[in-house]
Ligand SMILES: Nc1ncnc2c1ncn2[C@@H]1O[C@H](COP(=O)(O)OP(=O)(O)OP(=O)(O)O)[C@@H](O)[C@H]1O
Ligand SMILES: [Mg+2]
């Protein structure tokens with residue numbers, strides 16, 4: 001007998017509908033056709049065990065499983081369950097009347113348990129859009145799939161449960177997730193708050209500016225000065241995620257299989273901090289079946305590269321294009337996929353190999369040449385994409401004990417939100433740009449006009465501080481954001497004066 005059900009393959013962050021046909025006829029043998037990889041081919045072994053361990057019957061006939069479309073590569077073990085269900089239906093062990101109204105995905109363990117899969121959220125979207133009525137996924141994936149409205153999502157733990165459900169002998173109810181409620185209760189529950197950071201007002205101010213204009217930022221300071229502590233708190237002052245942003249980030253995390261079991265929606269901005277030993281593929285994405293990298297997992301949030309000079313230069317180089325385009329493209333022989341990669345880069349570094357260059361309390365033992373070459377480990381093009389440089393000096397230990405608490409993140413975030421509103425109006429109707437950091441030179445000419453005083457100030461500073469030419473546009477952009485925080489339509493001299501302070505690494509005198 002021939003039966004048909006549905007599964008799904010993931011390409012990039014989207015799912016593709018896969019038809020799974022199982023035909024059982026006279027003869028013997030198991031034949032799997034339709035571009036399946038080895039893990040799918042091994043499903044036969046797992047299915048046989050799962051069936052026999054549950055007093056089910058493995059048909060000793062000719063079994064043909066056809067997965068279509070044939071030009072899409074089928075990967076992994078998540079097809080175990082639909083194939084097993086297809087076999088049971090085709091051999092009359094299961095009521096197959098409406099099995100073609102299901103999408104079924106899940107990996108089987110040898111005892112018939114159902115193990116979690118990757119990409120359940122995009123699969124649910126696909127199943128709904130394809131007009132299917134019911135989706136069966138592993139219990140651990142049910143919450144993430146159930147955010148999709150318009151399809152009944154069932155989370156299942158065991159093959160037997162699935163059989164009961166399809167035979168209509170089950171009291172299992174579809175998972176119900178109230179998206180809006182989930183979204184509201186989870187939002188803005190950040191574990192780290194700026195109130196824990198004592199002193200460091202200038203650094204917090206720089207982070208507030210970065211958050212307001214979407215600027216990338218690097219912190220330079222000795223060990224223990226609080227760089228990591230400060231960076232971790234940045235997501236708490238970014239504007240709250242919108243529902244669409246949250247869904248987009250959740251989709252990427254779903255495909256990567258890193259969603260926590262009890263979470264149906266990532267509603268807090270991600271903070272990703274990969275170790276400096278990370279590979280190219282780990283950072284930007286890759287693999288035979290392309291998987292998102294850290295820059296995509298940081299979508300709509302923060303990518304924190306701690307100890308930037310320790311990263312391999314080639315790894316940092318591969319980030320350049322995605323940072324420009326806010327999307328990363330991975331090409332393979334059969335397929336090209338895009339992963340979104342819109343994130344804020346926050347980097348930290350020691351100022352020199354010993355860590356204490358410019359430190360007021362401890363002497364640096366590095367020669368000027370060594371300090372310069374340490375900085376040069378970071379490629380120019382990457383540095384070019386970092387608008388704000390701040391030097392972090394440690395708060396002396398005795399002051400840490402007596403200093404009052406800092407301002408709460410919530411208050412800072414409210415100012416950030418106001419500054420973003422000014423940018424929304426400025427870039428209204430444009431799809432390519434939504435914050436000041438994304439302005440091109442043409443935009444800078446248009447939106448960052450300086451009056452004569454401002455221009456003179458900037459020129460004098462460039463000469464006096466020996467700032468490099470590339471600093472010029474960066475300072476104008478950052479001044480624009482500072483003016484937005486000040487609710488000022490025009491850029492004033494004191495906005496520029498502040499922006500100039502955030503170009504430490506541009507000074508040609510750095511290291512000498
Ligand atoms: N301004 C501060 N307010 C409160 N605690 C602080 C402050 N600065 C540092 N600390 C304390 O010192 C610890 C070390 O800071 P952190 O790890 O952020 O330093 P770092 O600059 O990242 O150092 P490294 O270069 O070694 O990574 C923090 O976890 C915190 O407990
Ligand atoms: Mg650190």
Ligand SMILES: [Zn+2]
Pocket residue numbers: 352353354355356357364365366
């Ligand atoms: Zn040093």
